[in-house]
Amino acid sequence: MGKALNPDYTPFHPKWYRRRIPIFWWLRKRAYVKFIARELTSPFAAYAALLLLIQVWALASGAVTYSRFMSLLARGPVILWHAFVLLCLLFHSITWLNLAPKALVLRLGKKRLPDWTVRVAHYAAWFAVSAFTAWILIGTG
Amino acid sequence: MARSNEPILWALFSAGGMLAALFLPVIVFLLWIAGPLGWVTPPSYVTLAALAHHPLTRLFLFGLAGLTFYHWAHRFRYTLYDGLQLYHLNQLIAVLTYGLATALTLAAGLLLAFGV
């Protein structure tokens, strides 16, 4: 039994079975699929940031370039693609904001604020930010 | 044992994730769906160009884009590491992801500082 308690020994104990983890381990459980889906929203966020920069560049390159860019954006498949991108980004936002209370534990005096207050505050911030951005983007037109 | 330097990367990931979560959906919806479909009338070219040129806008865009790139790099690195069990490629993946994020952020900086 002395051998079994030695942590240096157990990883290599030949008789003990360690199961091999399949490459697509994350397809086995719904919770894992949701996790990987959530993680895979990050390339779409990066894409959105990149395209935004490209749009700014097109804007700075003159009206002709910009109108060419805009007509590209208006194409059917492009809009469909961006609708899909939007869905991924919404998934990111919702999962991210829902988990905020886990990282941020707030206290009012001595009492700990319940999780839903942190969550609601984050969603309120999301709404405020979106409203402000919308106003900037279309209100000043 | 000295503490890991991971906190810097996690801080970038966190900040990027929060900014992306708050700002990107409305931007994508308005600029690339509602606008092109005619649901809202976008501002004139001149107004938009002036808006983009404003130093605050450029600073904000730099922050939003840069942090989003680092958010992607950190998250994608771990997704490849754990999702596809590419442990032996850890160094390579780290270099490629953070490297690309840095390159993109630098490009964004140059564009926003001198090109707009």
Add this chain to the structure above:
Amino acid sequence: MNGEPVLTCATYLESVLPGPIRVEPLTGFPVIRDLIGDITDFLEKLQRVNPWLVRNDERDPSEGEYLQTPEQLAEYKSYAMCINCMLCYTACPIYELEPEFIGPAAIALAQRYNFDSRDEGKEARMDVISQADGIWACTFVGECSTVCPKNVDPAGAIQRYKVEATAQYMKSMVMPWAKR
């Protein structure tokens, strides 16, 4: 049981009827035989985080107990509910993929003492926890908290630790002379 980490002692047969029922050993631990896994790894990791009250100055017993208000107790109570059942280790894909990961329960128990007003051992625990095989291996899958039979919420413990470790790190960068 049936692919889900559960306490078999707390699962009613009627909730899994009709059969068949598949009972397997905890994943992530090497199987010695049948349903017996070797949990030495967990025990070693648990020890690493100093899961006891650490005091720089021990008070003499004649001075009485260390007093604690109900609010102070509430700070760490949920983390103290851990029964070391290791369902969280089974649910955590990271633990199975990277066996060096210190794991959810060990971190939750570290927090149990970190948030205990009587404890003074935060620094030493941070040295162990803020490592690549500590909190930074965690990608917040969250399954550990989902399967925990005692609502310990190790996922929350870990995320709070990440925030704290980052804050400490920034502080030490900006004010390296300050006592940690």
